[in-house]
Amino acid sequence: MKRSLLFSLVLLAFIGLACQQEKSVSDSVSEKSENSAEEIVAIVIHGGAGVMSRDRMSEEKQKEYIAKLDEAISKGHSILRDGGTAMEAVQRTINILEDSPLFNAGKGAVFNHEGYNELDASIMDGQTLNAGAVAGITNVKNPINLAYEVMANSDHVLLSGSGAQEFAKTRNIEMVDTSYFATPSRLEALKRAQNKTALLNWEDKKFGTVGCVALDKDGNIVAGTSTGGMTNKRWNRIGDSPIIGAGTYANNATCGVSSTGWGEYFIRLAVAHDISAQMLYKNTSLQEAAEDVILKKLPEIGGDGGIVALDKDGNISMVFNTPGMFRASIDKNGEKTIKIFK
Amino acid sequence: MKRSLLFSLVLLAFIGLACQQEKSVSDSVSEKSENSAEEIVAIVIHGGAGVMSRDRMSEEKQKEYIAKLDEAISKGHSILRDGGTAMEAVQRTINILEDSPLFNAGKGAVFNHEGYNELDASIMDGQTLNAGAVAGITNVKNPINLAYEVMANSDHVLLSGSGAQEFAKTRNIEMVDTSYFATPSRLEALKRAQNKTALLNWEDKKFGTVGCVALDKDGNIVAGTSTGGMTNKRWNRIGDSPIIGAGTYANNATCGVSSTGWGEYFIRLAVAHDISAQMLYKNTSLQEAAEDVILKKLPEIGGDGGIVALDKDGNISMVFNTPGMFRASIDKNGEKTIKIFK
Numbered sequence: 001m002k003r004s005l006l007f008s009l010v011l012l013a014f015i016g017l018a019c020q021q022e023k024s025v026s027d028s029v030s031e032k033s034e035n036s037a038e039e040i041v042a043i044v045i046h047g048g049a050g051v052m053s054r055d056r057m058s059e060e061k062q063k064e065y066i067a068k069l070d071e072a073i074s075k076g077h078s079i080l081r082d083g084g085t086a087m088e089a090v091q092r093t094i095n096i097l098e099d100s101p102l103f104n105a106g107k108g109a110v111f112n113h114e115g116y117n118e119l120d121a122s123i124m125d126g127q128t129l130n131a132g133a134v135a136g137i138t139n140v141k142n143p144i145n146l147a148y149e150v151m152a153n154s155d156h157v158l159l160s161g162s163g164a165q166e167f168a169k170t171r172n173i174e175m176v177d178t179s180y181f182a183t184p185s186r187l188e189a190l191k192r193a194q195n196k197t198a199l200l201n202w203e204d205k206k207f208g209t210v211g212c213v214a215l216d217k218d219g220n221i222v223a224g225t226s227t228g229g230m231t232n233k234r235w236n237r238i239g240d241s242p243i244i245g246a247g248t249y250a251n252n253a254t255c256g257v258s259s260t261g262w263g264e265y266f267i268r269l270a271v272a273h274d275i276s277a278q279m280l281y282k283n284t285s286l287q288e289a290a291e292d293v294i295l296k297k298l299p300e301i302g303g304d305g306g307i308v309a310l311d312k313d314g315n316i317s318m319v320f321n322t323p324g325m326f327r328a329s330i331d332k333n334g335e336k337t338i339k340i341f342k
Numbered sequence: 343m344k345r346s347l348l349f350s351l352v353l354l355a356f357i358g359l360a361c362q363q364e365k366s367v368s369d370s371v372s373e374k375s376e377n378s379a380e381e382i383v384a385i386v387i388h389g390g391a392g393v394m395s396r397d398r399m400s401e402e403k404q405k406e407y408i409a410k411l412d413e414a415i416s417k418g419h420s421i422l423r424d425g426g427t428a429m430e431a432v433q434r435t436i437n438i439l440e441d442s443p444l445f446n447a448g449k450g451a452v453f454n455h456e457g458y459n460e461l462d463a464s465i466m467d468g469q470t471l472n473a474g475a476v477a478g479i480t481n482v483k484n485p486i487n488l489a490y491e492v493m494a495n496s497d498h499v500l501l502s503g504s505g506a507q508e509f510a511k512t513r514n515i516e517m518v519d520t521s522y523f524a525t526p527s528r529l530e531a532l533k534r535a536q537n538k539t540a541l542l543n544w545e546d547k548k549f550g551t552v553g554c555v556a557l558d559k560d561g562n563i564v565a566g567t568s569t570g571g572m573t574n575k576r577w578n579r580i581g582d583s584p585i586i587g588a589g590t591y592a593n594n595a596t597c598g599v600s601s602t603g604w605g606e607y608f609i610r611l612a613v614a615h616d617i618s619a620q621m622l623y624k625n626t627s628l629q630e631a632a633e634d635v636i637l638k639k640l641p642e643i644g645g646d647g648g649i650v651a652l653d654k655d656g657n658i659s660m661v662f663n664t665p666g667m668f669r670a671s672i673d674k675n676g677e678k679t680i681k682i683f684k
Contacts, residue, residue, distance in 0.1 A: 129610045129643055135580070136502060156579045157606045160478060161503050163578025236505025237498045238477070245587040245612035264499045268471045270587035270615040277619035301471055 040332040041080035042215045042314035045073055045093060047103045047326030048208035049260045049306040054341055062340060065102055065326055069338050072096040073328040076214055086214040086222035087125060087148070094121075094144040094226050097210035101183045103326075104208025106142060108183045109228025111190035112237075117181035117228055120242040121147040122158075126221035126250035133242040135160040138181075141174040144226045147242070149173060158242060186231070193232040209241055211258025213250070213310050215332075221312065223248045223256035223272070230263070239263025245273035252312055254279040255286050260325065261298075261305010269297055275309060286311040290319040382674040383422035384557045384656035387415055387435060389445045389668030390550035391602045391648040396683055404682060407444055407668055411680050414438040415670040418556055428556040428564035429467060429490070436463075436486040436568050439552035443525045445668075446550025448484055450525050451570025453532035454579075459523035459570055462584040463489040464500075468563035468592035475584040477502040480523075483516040486568045489584070491515060500584060528573070535574040551583055553600025555592070555652050557674075563654065565590045565598035565614070572605070581605025587615035594654060596621040597628050602667065603640075603647010611639055617651060628653040632661040 047069060054062075076093030080086065098106025109117040121143035122133035132151025135158065140146045149171040150159050159167055168175065209227035216222075225248045227241040240246035240263035247263065249272035250256035257272035266272075271293055278289035290307055298304065299321055306320025314332035318325065318339075328338040389411060396404075418435030422428065440448025451459040463485035464475035474493025477500065482488045491513040492501050501509055510517065551569035558564075567590045569583040582588035582605035589605065591614035592598035599614035608614075613635055620631035632651055640646065641663055648662025656674035660667065660681075670680040 124610075131610050154577070155606065156575075156577070157609045158580040158585075160578040160580055163576065167577040233498075234505065235496070235498070235509040236502040238500040238502055243500075243585060243587070244609050245585070245615060249612070264497065267499045267586050268466075268473050270591070270612055273587060273612040273615050274619065277616065278623055281620055281623035 039217065040215065040314045041077070041217055042310050042316060042330065042332045043073060043076045043080060043089060043093070043212065044308040044310050044316045044318060044329040045069065045076070045097070045210070045212045045327065046258065046260050046306065046308045046318070047097055047210050049304070049320045049322040049325035050207055051322060052324035052340065057340070065340060066338050068097070068100050068102055069326060069328040073330055073336065073338070076212060077330040080214060080216050083217055085218070086216040086220050089214040089216065090123065090212045090222045090224040091144055091148055093212045093214070094210055094224050095142050098142050098144065098226055103210045104228045105210040105226040107181055108186060109181050110186050110208070110231040111182070112229070113232050113234040115190065116178055118233070118236070119143040119181070119226070119228055120239060121224070121226040122242045122244055122248040123147045123151060123222065123224040124244055124248050124250040124256070125151070126223070126252040126256055129251065131157050131244045131248070133158045133244060134164045135238045135242040136236050137161070137164050137168070138178050139165060139175050140168050141176045141180065144224050146171070146173055147224070157244060160238070161236065181228070189231050207260050207262065207305055209260040211248070211260060211308060213256035213258055213308055215256075215310055215312070215314050219252060219312065221250045221252050221256040221310065223250040223258050225258045240266035240271070243267055245270045247272060249273045249276050251276050251280075255309050255311040257307050257309040259305065259307050261322070262303050265298060265301055265303025266305065268301065269293065269303070271298070271307065275307065279311070286315055287317045287319070290317040294319045294321055381559060382557065382656045383419070383559055384652050384658060384672065384674045385415060385418045385422060385431060385435070385554065386650040386652050386658045386660060386671040387411065387418070387439070387552070387554045387669065388600065388602050388648065388650045388660070389439055389552050391646070391662045391664040391667035392549055393664060394666035394682065399682070407682060408680050410439070410442050410444055411668060411670040415672055415678065415680070418554060419672040422556060422558050425559055427560070428558040428562050431556040431558065432465065432554045432564045432566040433486055433490055435554045435556070436552055436566050437484050440484050440486065440568055445552045446570045447552040447568040449523055450528060451523050452528050452550070452573040453524070454571070455574050455576040457532065458520055460575070460578070461485040461523070461568070461570055462581060463566070463568040464584045464586055464590040465489045465493060465564065465566040466586055466590050466592040466598070467493070468565070468594040468598055471593065473499050473586045473590070475500040475586060476506045477580045477584040478578050479503070479506050479510070480520050481507060481517050482510050483518045483522065486566050488513070488515055489566070499586060502580070503578065523570070531573050549602050549604065549647055551602040553590070553602060553650060555598035555600055555650055557598075557652055557654070557656050561594060561654065563592045563594050563598040563652065565592040565600050567600045582608035582613070585609055587612045589614060591615045591618050593618050597651050597653040599649050599651040601647065601649050603664070604645050607640060607643055607645025608647065610643065611635065611645070613640070613649065617649065621653070628657055629659045629661070632659040636661045636663055
């Protein structure tokens with residue numbers, strides 16, 4: 001009896017000690033995380049998800065994409081590393097992708113049913129939850145910059161069509177002729193989409209939206225998305241890219257997210273906000289939340305696409321349910337990743 | 343020692359019995375709830391939230407509002423009680439509010455900066471998560487019906503401006519001249535808003551958006567919202583009403599929500615989706631979730647307004663952080679509530 005009592009006492013003491021140790025470990029982790037939160041930077045981008053496979057994309061084309069993704073992610077990371085804001089990094093990074101005809105945003109945007117390019121973009125500041133967005137604009141060179149102007153210099157979140165362009169004229173925003181956006185390959189894609197007997201190629205089956213999420217040295221998360229929408233879209237259709245909560249969301253308490261995919265499904269699931277909400281209310285990790293939404297909920301209702309995201313500790317997620325997604329990241333350790341296929 | 347052992351045994355037996363009883367009570371409750379889930383119907387509407395007080399609104403005006411809210415809620419409830427769908431009930435109920443010049447939706451919508459009426463609406467089906475919305479339309483008599491057509495008969499969720507109207511022409515939708523929406527009192531409101539020295543009256547300080555959420559006998563939840571937006575809005579501003587996740591959300595697993603208020607803040611918080619997400623991920627009640635978002639999060643970032651909502655069991659919430667909100671409900675017991683002030 002005495003021996004079992006002694007054993008119990010030893011066991012209790014051991015458990016007590018273990019608990020104490022666990023606590024001090026978790027204390028030191030949280031201290032470390034607080035310290036490093038002031039230092040770390042991280043950035044992630046996408047150039048659209050879709051049906052792409054190694055054997056259908058020439059090596060040369062792959063190299064072109066990888067070089068442009070590299071240029072964009074490196075630019076954004078250097079801004080962050082030099083102490084620039086996530087707000088600045090996201091815009092400059094997206095500008096590089098918008099200016100490249102490789103992606104469906106800015107120059108190289110897809111054509112709508114009527115034969116011109118209608119652009120959407122949004123940006124959100126995770127510190128203040130401020131946000132700005134534009135939909136259906138046709139002559140602003142870099143739609144993400146106009147989305148920023150809506151956030152910073154209007155009372156509104158979302159401006160559309162000719163009104164958004166009237167607003168652009170009141171700001172220092174580069175305007176271009178609508179012909180600037182038109183590229184021969186996108187025009188061919190429109191013709192294929194409008195000719196029901198034409199064979200679609202892999203480029204017709206990707207969503208070339210671009211997006212960026214960045215974490216700066218102050219711990220601020222910013223997310224942004226820019227797109228030309230869907231080839232052959234009609235009736236001034238607005239997809240998820242300019243919709244805060246669907247295409248873009250950022251909250252310093254959780255994460256920042258930028259989506260790419262079949263926008264209608266992303267709107268119905270409020271994809272970007274849902275990932276943030278799962279982290280906030282279920283205490284799941286960013287990766288778990290992103291996988292739940294993109295790999296489970298989205299296919300359940302028939303949608304496809306992907307997201308890039310990062311959380312307040314600089315953890316990065318790039319999750320998609322399509323064969324490929326143009327993507328790149330530089331993580332909190334400075335490690336660079338650039339990929340196209342699964 | 344023996345007495346204390348006996349006491350402990352009696353206590354344990356008592357606890358066991360209590361648990362047993364509690365279980366059987368909860369069983370019978372859950373049975374009742376399962377049965378009644380096939381039977382119950384419930385409906386809730388709002389006609390906008392804002393700065394309104396008893397002494398600034400004539401009794402006659404109050405009676406007018408109450409009569410119209412009564413007409414709308416009774417119509418919707420009778421559809422549900424007769425076995426109609428929530429989809430039908432929400433549209434017909436909102437049509438009554440859209441057709442009344444008392445509310446800022448359809449006839450009686452507020453004027454934009456340029457002096458005409460731009461209307462937004464959205465509707466969502468909680469069973470399928472299908473959704474439809476329109477933004478910035480100017481000659482469709484009942485915008486909520488066009489939102490339904492977008493959901494039911496297009497590949498898209500959100501159509502805007504002239505494109506949305508082109509789509510309307512392909513459907514059996516009643517079109518009207520833009521002058522149909524114009525009312526003298528809203529024109530006066532625009533003049534006051536544009537004349538910075540004018541004294542605003544209480545009607546200038548309310549958000550007259552209308553909305554409805556209904557639960558039908560099949561357990562389906564549908565939410566819808568229709569609005570003229572903000573007086574003096576510019577640049578084709580789009581508020582929260584046509585944004586799925588902000589102004590409207592419905593999910594049979596949780597609840598349906600329709601918002602009214604300063605739309606920009608509702609977009610930034612993804613108000614309607616956030617209420618649904620809290621129920622899903624934190625297992626909170628509808629009322630708790632709605633109070634957290636409307637009474638805590640919204641004022642924290644400077645926003646005001648309210649929501650009406652109901653959950654899958656027919657529980658109704660009407661939560662607002664303004665002095666008043668035009669609202670009415672008929673709950674699962676058939677009890678009617680119609681109120682304007684706090």
